[in-house]
Amino acid sequence: MKNSIHKSKKVLYDWEKESLFDSQEDFSSIPNNKNYVKEYKLLFKYEYQNFNSKIFISKNNEDIYYLYKYLPISCYNRVPEDFKKNKVIRYYKNCSNEILSYKNNDNQKIYNNFTYKLMYAVVNLLDVVFKDIEKIALVSVPSSNPDNVPQTKTSVNIIEKIFKESNLENILDSKYNNIIVRNEKILSQKESMNKWDIDRQKNSLSCEKNLPESIGFIILDDIVTTGTTISACKELLISNGANEKNIVGLTIAETILCRNLKWSNKKVVFEDNAKVLYEGLND
Secondary structure (H helix, E strand, O other): OOOOOEEOOOEEEEHHHOOOOOOOOOOOOOOOOOOOHHHHHHHHHOOOOOOOOOEEEOOOOOOEEEEEEEOOHHHHOOOOHHHHOOHHHHHHHHHHHHHHHHHHOOOHHHHHHHHHHHHHHHHHHHHHOOOOOOOEEEEEOOOOOOOOOOHHHHHHHHHHHHHHHOOOOOOEOHHHOOOEEEOOOOOOOOOOOOOOOHHHHHHOEEEOOOOOOOOEEEEEEEEEOOOHHHHHHHHHHHHOOOOHHHEEEEEEEEEOOHHHEEEEOOEEEEEEOOEEEEOOOOO
């Protein structure tokens, strides 16, 4: 298994060759790293066969990891009509529609699928990032409206239930799951004319417990653009006792910025700093 972080220079990536969405895990060789072979058996039990074999590092914040790229409708609408027929654009658009379906929880099959993918990524982070940590907690990013329950919070509850059913509850410290709450409603990033700032986010959040330094925390969100909200949650965890080195963010997708989307010569490319944390299992 490749455990190192691979960095590349800023170049143009051909979307036709991007393997992020169609790669499959090779389950023939399971790394016996620490005790996490049990976690991989968990995946066999639920027959999750078609997951990403890559976890990417956000170009905006190296403590945030993501699985997919999200293509906003505003960005998609800027693509010339001829290029909208491109198979890769269609694929990214379909994937983005599924991510929105997860956010809105309007399709149970899609919702469950992304929840399992998040769980799979959590297991991989245990082996790659948290190798020296005995227990972790999963913290969902609160909705901008305290009356709304973010879908990631429900996903955390499902993941916790599956771990317990598989006798792996000793790995998740459930008393620290979902400990960050929103105290007052704020404008969402979509509604706000200005970019969110970390202090404004932190002032509307609270953490209910004094946290031990020995616990690893994974902050879950559905889509990351600037990383401001996850960063605010991370600072709040630190201010309540968590160890900064033991906190990471994990999202389903990172937003494709329109300025990075290019098209020419019947090819669609995007400009990005590609950094791969985890590339799956290898013989």
